Amino acid sequence: xxxxRNPLDSRAVAALRAGASSTRLQAALAVGTHPDPGIVDxxxxxxxxxxxFFVRDMLTWALTxxxxxxxxxxxxxxxxxxRTQARIQxxxxxxxxxxxxxxxxxxxxxxxxxxxxxxxxxxxxxxxxVPQGQERALAGxxxxxxxxxxxxxxxxxxxALVGLGEAAVPALEAGMAxxxxxxxxxxxxxxxxLRDPDAGFDVAVExxxxxxxxGVDWVREDDVQxxxxxxxxxxxxxxxxxxxxxx
Numbered sequence: 122x123x124x125x126r127n128p129l130d131s132r133a134v135a136a137l138r139a140g141a142s143s144t145r146l147q148a149a150l151a152v153g154t155h156p157d158p159g160i161v162d163x164x165x166x167x168x169x170x171x172x173x174f175f176v177r178d179m180l181t182w183a184l185t186x187x188x189x190x191x192x193x194x195x196x197x198x199x200x201x202x203x204r205t206q207a208r209i210q211x212x213x214x215x216x217x218x219x220x221x222x223x224x225x226x227x228x229x230x231x232x233x234x235x236x237x238x239x240x241x242x243x244x245x246x247x248x249x250x251v252p253q254g255q256e257r258a259l260a261g262x263x264x265x266x267x268x269x270x271x272x273x274x275x276x277x278x279x280x281a282l283v284g285l286g287e288a289a290v291p292a293l294e295a296g297m298a299x300x301x302x303x304x305x306x307x308x309x310x311x312x313x314x315l316r317d318p319d320a321g322f323d324v325a326v327e328x329x330x331x332x333x334x335x336g337v338d339w340v341r342e343d344d345v346q347x348x349x350x351x352x353x354x355x356x357x358x359x360x361x362x363x364x365x366x367x368x
Contacts, residue, residue: 134163137180142173149176153183158191165195168214169207181214189220197226208234209242216246224250232262237274240266244281256288264292267311268303279311283318290315 136148145167152160164184171177184192192214199211212231215223224247231243244263251259263281270278282289293315296308 149179
């Protein structure tokens, strides 16, 4: 902590570490309302350990109120943290900042993070931050993980691929040709969601598994030429909250 921090800042820092979540929430709101670049380290450190979702979200908002030349280097360093929540919250904050310069920091390692929750957050952030013209390459990186994890992990991956729209089609076609029936089914279920974003994931998975079991080739290239909407960070967060989980 900066020893020259003024008394008001010192009180704010103490409040951010208070025992009551309501106090921490009010402190994060106050810090964001009157942003001081000198408090960036404290905000990032609190993101890594804060147990309350609403406080974490307010901390992220406070970070977005600071100059990006201050926040981006600090968040980049946090992506290498050994603490899972630190990586997750740094990714979430980067997606909220929306600066596409952060995209390479994510795709080089975090898309395949061994922790499912980190990977899920990285997928969402990458779709939000991917520069124009790199969508197909990102789709290939994401599709290489088709079949990974449980239902929630697979749902997050499908949402990320759907967020890339038509750019995801070649990678999904390759997935449908896989010899692994789990990969095949996941790819086909994602195609169903591309064709009908309002379709339920569980229904799409069951239909895809049935088709894989029957060995029916029911998806032609013309069927998957879609124009799916690009998702924002807020869209992804709303979807995750619907599933009962938040970053």
